Amino acid sequence: MVHSIKQQETGLDYRAKKFVMWLFVVSSTIMFGGWTSYYIVFSASKGKGHGLVLPELFIYSTAVLVLSSISLFLASRALKNQQFNAQKTFLCLTMVLGIVFGYLQVDAWSTMVKTGAVLMNNNAAISLIYIVSGFHILHIFAGICLVFNALMGAYKELPMEKRTYRMEIASIFWHFIDILWIYLYVFLLLNS
Amino acid sequence: MSTISLHDTHNHDSHDDHGHHKETFLSKYVFSMDHKMIAKQFLITGIIMAVIAMGLSILFRIQLAWPDKSFPILETFLGEWAEGGRIKPDFYLALVTIHGTIMVFFVLTAGLSGTFSNLLIPLQIGARDMASPFLNMLSYWFFFSACVIMMSSFFIQTGPASAGWTIYPPLSALPTAIKGSGLGMTLWLISMVLFVASSLMGGINYVSTVLNMRTKGMDLWKMPLTIWAFFLTAILGILSFPVLVAGVVLLVFDRSFGTSFYLSDIVMGTQVLPNEGGSPILWQHLFWFLGHPEVYIVIMPALGISSEVISVNSRKPIFGYHAMIYSLIGITILSFIVWGHHMFVTGMNPLLGGVFMITTLIIAVPSAVKTFNYLATLWRGNIKFTPAMLFAIGLVSFFISGGLTGLFLGNASLDINLHDTYFVVAHFHLVMGSAAIFGMLAGVYHWYPKMFGRMMSNKLGYLHFWLTFICAYLVFFPLHFLGLDGVPRRYYAFTEFEFMQKWLTVNVFVTWAAIIGGLAQVAFLWNFFYSIFKGKKAPQNPWGANTLEWTAPVEHIHGNWPGEIPTVYRWPYDYSKPGAEQDFIPQTIPFSETMSSNMPHDFEGNAEAERIQKEWEDQRDADEKTKLD
The missing domain is CATH 1.20.210.10 (Cytochrome c oxidase-like, subunit I domain)
Structure with missing residues (x-):
């Protein structure tokens, strides 16, 4: 009796913890929302945006990030189908793609710097590109940690329930930062 | 439920998912x-x-x-x-x-x-x-x-x-x-x-x-x-x-x-x-987008606490339970679209200022609903003046007297005069400062037995309340008049400006009131820290309240309840229900145990329950009839 209650309660526990991640996603969205609304009000009052042609590298990095999301989805599906080796492979692939994304973003910054669009700028809209992409990279770093956590769960052969939980947490966050970047990129493209 | 079986299950529970081992000082008091x-x-x-x-x-x-x-x-x-x-x-x-x-x-x-x-x-x-x-x-x-x-x-x-x-x-x-x-x-x-x-x-x-x-x-x-x-x-x-x-x-x-x-x-x-x-104005937008909801983050928990305390100590159901919730939801939503009223003097477009003015004044509606509901709950209640109750009533008082000046400040045309004067200082110190602090103190007095398993001294509580209540008004009420006279806030010395000099004597008065109010807190601090160690041991349910926390054992245990978590059958405000044996019915008591006090609306349209209730009542009436015969 006690045992069955406990099981029921730990199940609830995972649900509540997953919900914590969703709420974090909400608050993070609002933080980026704060920056993009700064951008909108700024460019409306000054009558100018960043006025740049964004580096091509951003297109490549976006593609890499989308691929990483697909790879993470495949890892989730592999876990569901109990194909543990495939899960590990896809998780590693996701992490590698995440790192490549980070590299491409930094590379894109250096192209921007070369064209003179530096962080310390009298056009705050240009500085804001660095802020949003920089904080997005911080999110990528956190996301890589979560994916690594799921990978560790797979290697340590934790109970299925716990492995699924780690996998789901990583998925919620990773797909979120994928969509977040697409939003930021499209926003910056449309509001030049 | 016997204590032995309770302890048994508790031991199982404390070894649950996060691998809790023996509690050390560090894990119990520091990194708890x-x-x-x-x-x-x-x-x-x-x-x-x-x-x-x-x-x-x-x-x-x-x-x-x-x-x-x-x-x-x-x-x-x-x-x-x-x-x-x-x-x-x-x-x-x-x-x-x-x-x-x-x-x-x-x-x-x-x-x-x-x-x-x-x-x-x-x-x-x-x-x-x-x-x-x-x-x-x-x-x-x-x-x-x-x-x-x-x-x-x-x-x-x-x-x-x-x-x-x-x-x-x-x-x-x-x-x-x-x-x-x-x-x-x-x-x-x-x-x-x-x-x-x-x-x-x-x-x-x-x-x-x-x-x-x-x-x-x-x-x-x-x-x-x-x-x-x-x-x-x-x-x-x-x-x-x-x-x-x-x-x-x-x-x-x-x-x-x-x-x-x-x-x-x-x-x-x-x-x-x-x-x-x-543009520095952009900071103000970002800041007040947080800053205004922030003042509701401050006041709403205090309002929630006083709802509970006032209902328990009036021995009456809270008046307008649903209205209370909808007004909280209303305040929550509205609080995101009023931040501009902090910025009326930043050269804001008057049309936009008008929009912010309207949304601001609309907040008065849910706030007034709450105030009237508090008063209606108190009305003809069987009031127990515990220190917690006094502080909760104090909150209502401050919320009214500070809230009224909010109507002045919410009007853009008046605010341009009053902006950054002591009038603003008086307003927010009453409505969110004093009111929220009083709500917090009401909570401390009310749930102290739950937190520390002991009671605080009532006498010191009354002393603390009256001194604080009177001093708070003596400090903040005069500031309204400084503000109406145009005295700006944050100024270092009133001696430098001729029109402010006449307020120096008022400042002396306010400062004395503040000092006495500050000293009054010693009564609280002594009461609080002394009672942790030497207070009277608290009974299970000292205020006769309905909510679940009073069903948990006084001794704190990890997991809160030994054995199963209690099930809830009713809302938390069944106080002084006609026909009930006691003047409170905890949430954990099913309707089947309170047949004499059940009301038709208790069953929320459950036909089966209504039928059983009707059968019981018919039986009771028949019994009474035979007794009379």
Whole structure:
């Protein structure tokens, strides 16, 4: 009796913890929302945006990030189908793609710097590109940690329930930062 | 349920998922993951911060009352910040800034929500602990570090931040602008980032716990109003604090990396700064998008606490339970679209100002609904004047008298006159300062037996209440008249301006009232700390309340309830129900045990239950008839 209650309660526990991640996603969205609304009000009052042609590298990095999301989805599906080796492979692939994304973003910054669009700028809209992409990279770093956590769960052969939980947490966050970047990129493209 | 079997199951429970081993001092009192201990940590840290912030306010009140007098003792304690026994202008600004910051964020946000959300959410909804006990612990320690960093700014050469608690740029964005813009400002920003992280971790936990971990039978419409208030407060925090972070990040870049988000056309001395194109008004938008919801983050938990305390001690159901909830929801939503009323004098488009004015005045509606419901609950109640009850009634009083001046300030045309005067100071110190503090104190007196298993002294409680209540009015009420006369806030000395000199005597009066009010808190502090060790042992349910926390054992155990978590059958406000044996029916008592007091609406249209009830009543009537025959 006690045992069955406990099981029921730990199940609830995972649900509540997953919900914590969703709420974090909400608050993070609002933080980026704060920056993009700064951008909108700024460019409306000054009558100018960043006025740049964004580096091509951003297109490549976006593609890499989308691929990483697909790879993470495949890892989730592999876990569901109990194909543990495939899960590990896809998780590693996701992490590698995440790192490549980070590299491409930094590379894109250096192209921007070369064209003179530096962080310390009298056009705050240009500085804001660095802020949003920089904080997005911080999110990528956190996301890589979560994916690594799921990978560790797979290697340590934790109970299925716990492995699924780690996998789901990583998925919620990773797909979120994928969509977040697409939003930021499209926003910056449309509001030049 | 016998005690033996209870202890048995408890032992099983404490060895659950997170591998809890033997409790050491460190894991029980310091890095505790138990929500009840974390609540106490938040409360005691909050009380210490409150005492500090109150001390700061007394210091600047002394300066305001006797600007020309020298107090050598100040120099002994403050050194060069009070050279010759007089507080320096720089330090005066630091005092008001840190007083505001500590009171708003550290006491009335973390101290209030942190204490009571942590204590009551799991206990009142019937959960073993928070959704993530680990995040909860982290939340406290982030808060603690934020406190330490904020206080450490008093120990540096240039002193604490001095740009006001709203830290408007350019004063906050240029490290060389004034003394307090230097390292003090940097520490302020670091401290606030930690604080926001702490609040977010806390808030996210509260929301997830309320939505996912309620016990059987506890649907949303059976939750006590305290939980509704904490829940909506946490949602407000989650939706508004990230915007402050966004604003602070840009401010940090302006300060340290030379960007121009908020800076433009600035001349320092003879030097023209290179920054161009930014706008300080944008900071105000980002700040007040948090800042206004923040004042509801401060007041809503206090309102929730007083709903509960007033209902319990009036021995009456809360008047308009649903209306109370809808007005809380209304306040939550409206609070996001009123921030512009802090900025009427920034050259805002009058049309936009009009929109903000209308949304602001609409907030008066849910607030008035709440006030009338409190009064209607008190009306013809069988009132028990416990100290908690007095403080809850005090909250209603402050909420009315401070809320009325909100109608003045919400009007753009009046606000242009009153902006940045003492009228504003009087308004918010009554409606969100005193009211929220009184709500918090009501909560402390009411749930002290739950927190520490002992009772506080009632006599000291009454002394504390009356002195604080009277002094709060004596301090803040006269300030309205200064404001109407145009006296600006944050001014160092009233002696420099002729039109302000006549208010000096009033300042002396206000300062004495503040000092007496400050001393009155000694009664509370003594009562609080003495009772932890020497107070009378608390009974299971000292106030005869219905909510779940009073069904948990007085001795705190990990997991809150031994054995199964109780099931909930009814709403929490069945006080003095006609036909009931006692004047309260706890939430855990099913309707089948209270046949004599059930009402048709109790069954929410459940035909089967209605049939059983009717059968029982017919039987009773028949019995009575035979008795009469």
